[in-house]
Amino acid sequence: MTSIYDGAGKNVACTVVEAGPCVVTQVKTEDTDGYSAVQLGFGEAKEKNTTQPLLGHFQKAGTTPKRKVVEFRNFSIGKALGEEVNVADVFTEGDTINAIGVTKGKGFQGVVKRHGFSGVNDQTHGQHNRGRAPGSIGASSFPSKVFKGMRMAGRDGGQQVTVKNLRVLKVFPEQNLILVKGAIPGHKGATIILEKKI
Amino acid sequence: MDAIKFVHEQLTAERKFPAFRPGDNVTVNYKIIEGDKERVQAFRGDVIQIKGQGATKTFTVRKISNGVGVERIFPFSSPNIVGIEVTKRGKVRRSKLFYLRGLVGKKARIKERKLIKDN
Numbered sequence: 001m002t003s004i005y006d007g008a009g010k011n012v013a014c015t016v017v018e019a020g021p022c023v024v025t026q027v028k029t030e031d032t033d034g035y036s037a038v039q040l041g042f043g044e045a046k047e048k049n050t051t052q053p054l055l056g057h058f059q060k061a062g063t064t065p066k067r068k069v070v071e072f073r074n075f076s077i078g079k080a081l082g083e084e085v086n087v088a089d090v091f092t093e094g095d096t097i098n099a100i101g102v103t104k105g106k107g108f109q110g111v112v113k114r115h116g117f118s119g120v121n122d123q124t125h126g127q128h129n130r131g132r133a134p135g136s137i138g139a140s141s142f143p144s145k146v147f148k149g150m151r152m153a154g155r156d157g158g159q160q161v162t163v164k165n166l167r168v169l170k171v172f173p174e175q176n177l178i179l180v181k182g183a184i185p186g187h188k189g190a191t192i193i194l195e196k197k198i
Numbered sequence: 199m200d201a202i203k204f205v206h207e208q209l210t211a212e213r214k215f216p217a218f219r220p221g222d223n224v225t226v227n228y229k230i231i232e233g234d235k236e237r238v239q240a241f242r243g244d245v246i247q248i249k250g251q252g253a254t255k256t257f258t259v260r261k262i263s264n265g266v267g268v269e270r271i272f273p274f275s276s277p278n279i280v281g282i283e284v285t286k287r288g289k290v291r292r293s294k295l296f297y298l299r300g301l302v303g304k305k306a307r308i309k310e311r312k313l314i315k316d317n
Binding site for chain 1: 210
């Protein structure tokens with residue numbers, strides 16, 4: 001993440017995303033697969049780290065092995081197998097997009113961080129070391145159990161998250177970079193999926 | 199390719215200001231937009247911190263206004279900074295002068311740095 005200044009001199013937080021070049025690795029149609037979709041490959045992978053089935057798949061498309069392969073439904077860009085998809089083919093300035101990514105792993109966290117419990121925001125009224133405790137997890141002899149799905153402490157982060165309605169601030173076609181307003185899930189250099197809203 | 203660096207090369211205009219360090223006394227002329235009116239306000243105080251790098255580098259200026267300490271953080275790349283004047287050079291022994299926050303009156307002064315060689 002970084003920030004730029006807009007025309008009015010306001011500082012806008014934004015994320016730089018390298019969104020290409022992608023290669024069409026498979027085109028699915030109604031006749032052959034029952035639905036239409038386009039499969040795109042992104043990033044170079046080592047041949048020795050790619051499985052034999054995938055190697056054959058990339059060979060069919062006439063490309064080198066790719067690190068990430070993702071399928072997009074309702075992708076009407078008219079690119080054939082093995083053709084390159086660049087940033088400017090899909091995104092223009094001012095577009096609204098969704099970003100799908102895996103959030104940073106936070107480890108084992110308490111309920112205040114993990115579920116947004118407010119905790120006990122007071123040092124008095126008989127409170128000692130339970131400022132961030134979860135409180136009651138249910139009634140006693142009835143129901144005599146803790147309900148499933150009760151929010152408790154545990155592993156936080158590392159989940160797939162969709163951030164909706166992000167705005168494209170700028171597109172750099174030659175570098176295949178786009179500038180998205182706001183934050184995107186995941187660590188630096190993480191692979192994410194950008195969906196354009198139609 | 200450093201993507202973030204590239205974006206700033208394209209979008210962030212590089213600003214040239216006189217060099218200053220923590221401990222220096224500076225006057226920052228800052229553009230303020232109120233509705234559709236625009237005016238320049240001066241903020242004079244001691245630089246207590248220079249932080250960050252590249253396009254997100256900032257500096258913090260502290261002054262005592264009507265007996266109350268006021269601190270303001272300015273980004274070096276902000277287009278709203280009209281200009282910076284270095285009014286006094288200060289002699290300090292650290293890069294972050296947060297200890298000034300706990301001092302008042304004569305204790306909170308910074309000794310002036312006599313320039314033998316102009317830098």
